[in-house]
Amino acid sequence: MRPWTAGTLKAAFFFFASISAWYSGYLLAELIPEVSLTRAVYGFRNIAEKPLLKAPTPKRQKCDHWTPCPLNTYAYRLLSGGGRDKYAKICFEDELLIGEKTGNVGRGINIAIVDYLTGKVRATQYFNMVEGDNSGLMATFIQSAPPKSLLFMVTQDDGASGLKEDAKKVIEALGSKQIRNIKFRSSWVFLTAKGFELPADIQRENINHSDNARNRYSGWPAEIQIEGCIPKMPS
Incomplete structure (x- = not known):
């Protein structure tokens, strides 16, 4: 071509x-x-x-529960102390009743009394079980709780050294199974009621004084907790 x-x-x-x-x-x-x-x-x-869609931030629940409590129930969380800088906490309906931020947590046994009918805190107090003779004062404080009260108790540091028979009997009468087993610096939490019965499926007490857990805080047992939901009084 x-x-x-x-x-x-x-x-x-x-x-x-x-x-x-x-x-x-x-x-x-x-x-x-x-x-x-x-x-x-x-x-x-x-x-x-358009920006990339992000997963929504999980909604925070009362007292840092993983799941929300049902309607007509109270949310609570009890945390014992663990080591010198791990302070005990008592939370009820997302209100910190006792803790480092509220400035009312102390060495010994910390107690909060709540009105079961209204959900309002009646009184909070800690009782040093190492210095001073406070066992009798604690027994009187517990006995002063009026009927229809919730009582929350948690240890910070040592709650056993100064604990005497009078206080043990009062706490035992409220349903504690472990108050006589508390040792030096045992971690202990206890939930009880005065004037009414809690549901049988609610965990009421927890204790830890195992030597296997002491290495975490250089000789102190690790903190323990109980949390859950308490049914409110039927209207």
Whole structure:
């Protein structure tokens, strides 16, 4: 084939391809409305500009429970102390009754008394079981709780050294099974009621004085806790 003939064919092919592309574009523009094209472009632009969706932050529950308490119940959490800088806490209905932030936690046995009918705190107090003779004062404080009261007790540091028979009997009468087993710096938490019975399925007490747990805080047992939901008084 002569050179000029090949060049002519290439030029003709290029011209034909150009005409076909132009005509295809013309037909596309006629068949698809301009509004649809504009919306499509705008949609792609929005997708590019929109931030990536993030998983919602889990809703915080009362007293840092993992799951919410049912309606018509009180949420509570009792945490013993663990080591010099791990302070005991008593939380009820998301209110910190005793703890480091409230400034009313102390060495010994910490107690909060709550009105079961209203859910309002009646009194809080800690009793040093290392310095001073406070066992009798604690027994009197517990006995002063009026009927229809919830009582929460947690240890901070040592709650056993100065604990005498009078206080043990009072706490034992409220249902404690472990008060006579408390040792030096045992971690202990106790939930009880005065003037009414708690549901049988509620954990009321926990204790830890195992030597296997003492390495965590250089000779101190690790903190322990109980938490749950208490049914309110039927209206």
